[in-house]
Amino acid sequence: xxxxxxxxxxxxxxxxxxxxxxxxxxxxxxxxxxxxxxxxxxxxxxxxxxxxxxxxxxxxxxxxxxxxxxxxxxxxxxxxxxxxxxxxxxxxxxxxxxxxxxxxxxxxxxxxxxxxxxxxxxxxxxxxxxxxxxxxxxxxxxxxxxxxxxxxxxxxxxxxxxxxxxxxxxxxxxxxxxxxxxxxxxxxxxxxxxxxxxxxxxxxxx
Amino acid sequence: xxxxxxxxxxxxxxxxxxxxxxxxxxxxxxxxxxxxxxxxxxxxxxxxxxxxxxxxxxxxxxxxxxxxxxxxxxxxxxxxxxxxxxxxxxxxxxxxxxxxxxxxxxxxxxxxxxxxxxxxxxxxxxxxxxxxxxxxxxxxxxxxxxxxxxxxxxxxxxxxxxxxxxxxxxxxxxxxxxxxxxxxxxxxxxxxxxxxxxxxxxxxxx
Numbered sequence: 001x002x003x004x005x006x007x008x009x010x011x012x013x014x015x016x017x018x019x020x021x022x023x024x025x026x027x028x029x030x031x032x033x034x035x036x037x038x039x040x041x042x043x044x045x046x047x048x049x050x051x052x053x054x055x056x057x058x059x060x061x062x063x064x065x066x067x068x069x070x071x072x073x074x075x076x077x078x079x080x081x082x083x084x085x086x087x088x089x090x091x092x093x094x095x096x097x098x099x100x101x102x103x104x105x106x107x108x109x110x111x112x113x114x115x116x117x118x119x120x121x122x123x124x125x126x127x128x129x130x131x132x133x134x135x136x137x138x139x140x141x142x143x144x145x146x147x148x149x150x151x152x153x154x155x156x157x158x159x160x161x162x163x164x165x166x167x168x169x170x171x172x173x174x175x176x177x178x179x180x181x182x183x184x185x186x187x188x189x190x191x192x193x194x195x196x197x198x199x200x201x202x203x204x205x206x
Numbered sequence: 207x208x209x210x211x212x213x214x215x216x217x218x219x220x221x222x223x224x225x226x227x228x229x230x231x232x233x234x235x236x237x238x239x240x241x242x243x244x245x246x247x248x249x250x251x252x253x254x255x256x257x258x259x260x261x262x263x264x265x266x267x268x269x270x271x272x273x274x275x276x277x278x279x280x281x282x283x284x285x286x287x288x289x290x291x292x293x294x295x296x297x298x299x300x301x302x303x304x305x306x307x308x309x310x311x312x313x314x315x316x317x318x319x320x321x322x323x324x325x326x327x328x329x330x331x332x333x334x335x336x337x338x339x340x341x342x343x344x345x346x347x348x349x350x351x352x353x354x355x356x357x358x359x360x361x362x363x364x365x366x367x368x369x370x371x372x373x374x375x376x377x378x379x380x381x382x383x384x385x386x387x388x389x390x391x392x393x394x395x396x397x398x399x400x401x402x403x404x405x406x407x408x409x410x411x412x
Contacts, residue, residue: 003309005272005283007260011253017246019238020231030257031303032225034270038258040223045254047217048239052247054213055240064240066211077211097237103209 008034060138062114062131064096079103079112086110088145092135092164094118094152102150110148113138118156119163127163135164139171146174153180153198214240266344268320268337270302285309285318292316294351298341298370300324300358308356316354319344324362325369331362333369341370345377352380359386359404 004012008030015026033041058065058077065077079085089110093099099112115130138144149164151157165175181199182191191199210218214236221232239247262273264283271283285291295316299305305318321336344350355370357363371381387405388397397405 003306005261005270007253007257007272008270011257014246014250014253017250018235020234025226027303028226029224031301033254033257034261034302041258042255044220044223045251045258047213047220048251048254049248051213051217051236051239052244052251055211064211064214066213095237096240097233100209 057114061099061112062116062134063099063112084109087143089148090135090138090144090146091148091150093150094157094160098150098152108148110146115151115160118151118160120156120159127167130160132164132167136167136171139168139173144173146176148176148178150178263320267305267318268322268340269305269318290315293349295354296341296344296350296352297354297356299356300363300366304356304358314354316352321357321366324357324366326362326365333373336366338370338373342373342377345374345379350379352382354382354384356384 011033012023012026012030015021015029016023018026021029033044054067054069055064056067056074057063058080059074060076060080063077063079065075065080067073068075086109089108090113091099091102091108091110092113092115093102094115094117096114099114102108102112113131113135115132115135117125117130119125119127119130135147139147147164147168149161151160151164161177168175179202180195181202182188182195188196217239218229218232218236221227221235222229224232227235239250260273260275261270262280263269264271264286265280266282266286269283269285271281273279274281292315295314296319297305297308297314297316298319298321299308300321300323302320305320308314308318319337319341321338321341323331323336325331325333325336341353345353353370353374355367357366357370367383374381385408386401387408388394388401394402
């Protein structure tokens, strides 16, 4: 790295911190930014810092929302503001990206709640580190009839789903879990036994 | 993309313009920047724009150098300034990254000259688009005894090497070309026939 001019070396070092980017890729990206049009490169730098300043969390569902540039306060996201959404259904996900994945399917027309993680005692993440109090509050005060738990089908996600079911039971709301099974376009032969088991367990009459 | 808040969508779009980064990787990087520490992310943005403002070309060899922050003028790079380098040898390369690769080998102690490309008529790049006039000037006015042509061993690089040999011949300088052959750690069996041919052509007594 000592052969690069200092600002270039520093950029390569910063790029290396990104996931999946090693030193060679970082150098390739940095040289691309060095040769590319100056406006394009400054535009990229600008959009990184704008994104960090302007994207915040929705004060209702904790999904992504734009921060009000005047007040600097977190507003409501486009989905929470949308009066056409079915307010009696809330889909609970782990991360904002999961919410976008569900939206992309077009299958769900209700509201969301983002936990920002899953229960994982080994990583020191308990229920108190997640937005679980807030979902209980929304169920108690709102018109919610069904909570669809769409946490990931792994150990942490399943534990979180069970915990949610336990704490939400007293409110009397209906709690459902998304189906685990063979992915579309998948192949039984190459699917792991646990998934095949879940697919049988979750079978439905046709 | 319509499901992302606008500043996030814009960042993903900008990241997609980088080489080897598709929409999925761009989204992954953007979410990483969203979750990461704010200072780290703003530091990355800052180092991108600083790099573009502070890295310029050396006015002698056209390699990378830091721009003088006071005058804004291109200075001389660390290698051209270094009095311990052998001023009678100049290694000609296509790109600044090639210069760094040669430096890394530790094999060369002379000066450099970066052409910023190679002759490629199909892409409309002729000798006038490259820093060829400048290398002729350096040979005519300097103490140069040997020009080592280290352009890439492909059609454009070879054409550039031949052109350089032709235009530099009248100055009486010695012109050499780096060896083409089997890379260290390589395997004859899997080496293309042209490279094997070059390795035989370039054989030396041991």
